[in-house]
Amino acid sequence: MTDTRWQGDAVDLDAYLARIGHHGDVAPDLATLRRLQAAHVDAIAFDNLDALLGRTTVPLDLDRVQDKIVRQGRGGWCLEQVVLAAAVLDRIGFRVSAFAARSRVRTGNRHGPAVHVALRVDLAGDGWLFDISFGGYGPHEPIRLADGARLDGDWSFDLTREPHGEYRLRFLHPEGPAELYGFTTDPRYPADFEVLNHWCLTHPKSPFNRQIVLQRTRPKVRHLLIGTALTELRPGQPATVRDLSRDDALAAIWDVFGVSLAPNDLRALHRTMAGAA
Numbered sequence: 628m629t630d631t632r633w634q635g636d637a638v639d640l641d642a643y644l645a646r647i648g649h650h651g652d653v654a655p656d657l658a659t660l661r662r663l664q665a666a667h668v669d670a671i672a673f674d675n676l677d678a679l680l681g682r683t684t685v686p687l688d689l690d691r692v693q694d695k696i697v698r699q700g701r702g703g704w705c706l707e708q709v710v711l712a713a714a715v716l717d718r719i720g721f722r723v724s725a726f727a728a729r730s731r732v733r734t735g736n737r738h739g740p741a742v743h744v745a746l747r748v749d750l751a752g753d754g755w756l757f758d759i760s761f762g763g764y765g766p767h768e769p770i771r772l773a774d775g776a777r778l779d780g781d782w783s784f785d786l787t788r789e790p791h792g793e794y795r796l797r798f799l800h801p802e803g804p805a806e807l808y809g810f811t812t813d814p815r816y817p818a819d820f821e822v823l824n825h826w827c828l829t830h831p832k833s834p835f836n837r838q839i840v841l842q843r844t845r846p847k848v849r850h851l852l853i854g855t856a857l858t859e860l861r862p863g864q865p866a867t868v869r870d871l872s873r874d875d876a877l878a879a880i881w882d883v884f885g886v887s888l889a890p891n892d893l894r895a896l897h898r899t900m901a902g903a904a
Contacts, residue, residue, distance in 0.1 A: 635717030655720035674702025700887035728810035762842025
């Protein structure tokens with residue numbers, strides 16, 4: 628029986644699995660959870676473009692999220708992707724809850740707004756962090772929710788519990804660990820998502836409503852486009868950054884991030900970038 632909060636009964640599971648390129652059976656087990664997260668972050672980019680296209684809202688109802696991400700081939704920002712992923716996991720039979728996290732990327736600020744949302748999945752007595760929408764620095768597989776948990780490989784992460792009770796997720800770069808975000812697992816619900824969504828879309832301090840933010844996590848390379856600055860990450864190597872021309876930045880939306888934009892949206896985005904120059 629699905630959880631009505633996440634609307635698993637309404638998700639088009641076959642279409643979602645085709646969108647992320649997942650083949651084979653699915654079941655509420657750890658092997659499936661790992662395959663789903665890796666496939667999702669490979670196929671679906673973090674995409675804030677609606678905030679730059681004059682949209683007055685970014686809908687979070689499952690029908691429109693599925694239409695945008697699954698059928699139109701778009702990405703989405705974390706709230707949209709969490710709505711979709713929670714419904715998928717619920718449909719498969721996982722026990723799912725959501726929580727909010729405070730980003731520490733670049734600033735190290737431990738007291739900023741908790742506007743990133745990820746999922747907790749409970750399996751056989753263990754909780755697992757399932758985060759499919761933190762972008763180019765985010766994990767590609769679930770991480771057990773425990774002090775000292777690690778995800779090792781080409782891309783390595785660890786999770787520690789801080790004295791005041793928050794978890795801290797770190798990306799283990801060759802040049803040293805980088806804090807990604809801090810969080811507790813206090814549950815958040817779809818009604819909370821609407822408040823966070825409004826902040827991301829409209830607040831003057833939101834990092835998502837002023838310039839392009841596209842991010843994608845692939846097995847051997849990760850990309851981030853912030854404005855016209857394209858960052859490339861490869862395992863075991865320092866990050867490289869290139870400043871793109873406006874036309875190259877627009878071309879990268881599809882060529883690098885796999886985000887399919889309608890021609891009129893691409894033209895509107897070109898005008899928006901020209902006006903901001």
